Amino acid sequence: MLEIRGLRHQYAGRTVVSVPEWDVPRGEASLVLGPSGSGKSTLLNAIAGLTTPTEGTIRVAGEAMTGVAPASRDALRARRIGLVLQTLHLIGVITVRENLRIAQRLAGLPRDDARIDEVLASLAIGELAGSKARQLSVGEAQRVAIARAVVNRPPLILADEPTSALDDANCGKALTLLLDQAKATGATLIVATHDNRIRERFARRLEL
Ligand SMILES: Nc1ncnc2c1ncn2[C@@H]1O[C@H](COP(=O)(O)OP(=O)(O)OP(=O)(O)O)[C@@H](O)[C@H]1O
Numbered sequence: 549m550l551e552i553r554g555l556r557h558q559y560a561g562r563t564v565v566s567v568p569e570w571d572v573p574r575g576e577a578s579l580v581l582g583p584s585g586s587g588k589s590t591l592l593n594a595i596a597g598l599t600t601p602t603e604g605t606i607r608v609a610g611e612a613m614t615g616v617a618p619a620s621r622d623a624l625r626a627r628r629i630g631l632v633l634q635t636l637h638l639i640g641v642i643t644v645r646e647n648l649r650i651a652q653r654l655a656g657l658p659r660d661d662a663r664i665d666e667v668l669a670s671l672a673i674g675e676l677a678g679s680k681a682r683q684l685s686v687g688e689a690q691r692v693a694i695a696r697a698v699v700n701r702p703p704l705i706l707a708d709e710p711t712s713a714l715d716d717a718n719c720g721k722a723l724t725l726l727l728d729q730a731k732a733t734g735a736t737l738i739v740a741t742h743d744n745r746i747r748e749r750f751a752r753r754l755e756l
């Protein structure tokens with residue numbers, strides 16, 4: 549599902565991340581670990597096609613994310629990748645349902661409210677569909693961000709520090725939700741964190 553070769557990224561001549569070779573098979577869950585500043589977000593942004601790495605190749609679901617035009621990267625991301633970023637980037641002034649509809653539209657998919665209801669229910673936030681995103685608690689917003697990442701059933705889910713703002717109980721829950729959603733859709737899941745509370749939940753790890 550993910551294939552990385554000879555990846556290196558520099559800022560102002562300083563190498564901030566180097567991944568010579570990394571493969572994540574379809575349907576696997578994998579953790580990217582490392583202290584603050586070790587390049588976890590840079591790596592996830594490169595996989596998502598949000599950052600162009602200085603060197604190396606990245607393939608997602610057999611398609612090149614590197615060495616292609618920005619429009620191709622955007623299309624590949626929209627079709628194949630669900631993102632949960634540390635800052636959730638929900639649109640606060642519209643409802644939870646509308647946030648998820650935007651994700652469907654950006655992926656070029658028809659509006660599918662039944663799928664939205666299904667994914668919200670599976671995350672136990674079905675009753676929040678009509679709430680404005682800015683009215684949600686941190687834990688609820690986290691669930692909506694997870695719902696938005698999985699609503700289109702992307703084959704690859706990337707989550708950058710999805711638990712850093714959460715207390716122990718919500719941390720465990722959010723992670724279970726991510727793992728369950730990935731399993732339900734057969735998605736490959738990659739989580740980047742410096743949160744040692746969650747390392748035991750993953751058999752596969754990449755240490756930066
Ligand atoms: N846009 C940028 N310009 C210059 N340097 C950057 C930029 N983004 C990140 N860096 C540097 O690259 C290094 C890796 O940053 P990155 O955000 O990938 O680390 P991280 O492992 O995600 O850290 P954290 O755990 O704090 O989120 C850091 O030293 C950071 O200062």
Ligand SMILES: [Mg+2]
Pocket residue numbers: 588589590708709
């Ligand atoms: Mg980071």
